[in-house]
Amino acid sequence: MSRAASVKRGYTTGARRLATRSMLGLARTRVTPNALTASGVALCTAASVLVFFENRNELLFFWLGAVLFVIGSILDILDGALARTSGKGTPFGAFLDSTTDRVSEGVMLGAIALVFSRHGDQIALAFAFAAVAGSFLVSYTRARAEALGLRGDVGIGSRAERVVVITAGLVLAPWGALPWAIYLLAATAWFTVVQRVLHVRKQLRSGGD
16 A cells, blocks of 8 residues: 555544544434535535625635535535434435535536636636546546445545645635646546546456455
């Protein structure tokens, strides 16, 4: 295992443990994982609407959008932790969680693409489309790998990393950093897709080990 993969697995495991511990109290309430899922996608959708209106006040709307996007994304992460901790998880809930994760990310990237279009930045707009496709394929390749009984979680462009890049881009958007964040997002997403395809091929050639 490479050093980068080892570091990634370490902080991913740590984050999951922290999320599970944070859900111990909530697990005793009547709050369900699906409620967190719905709240997360609603907040991310609201964040995307705020970002779209950045032309009225860049600092205000980009920063508010970033805050809501982070909170919504955290809820999208915690719903799985709540499901594991409370025992309230269901197969449909897991399916719904995966689906709404794509919605949350897609609407934000769509709003960012509209911002680029408004400002006439065709290159950034093209990369925003590439980022959407790449981000969706990152999740799809993992799902297909796991359906084959293989590991598909390798790579540096998983959802947690993408949320960080998008948020950083929004926070620094008033100073022109948003296009660069999308360039980075698109590049890492597609690089991760290639990593996962090659990793699946390697596992199949070695008999799934």
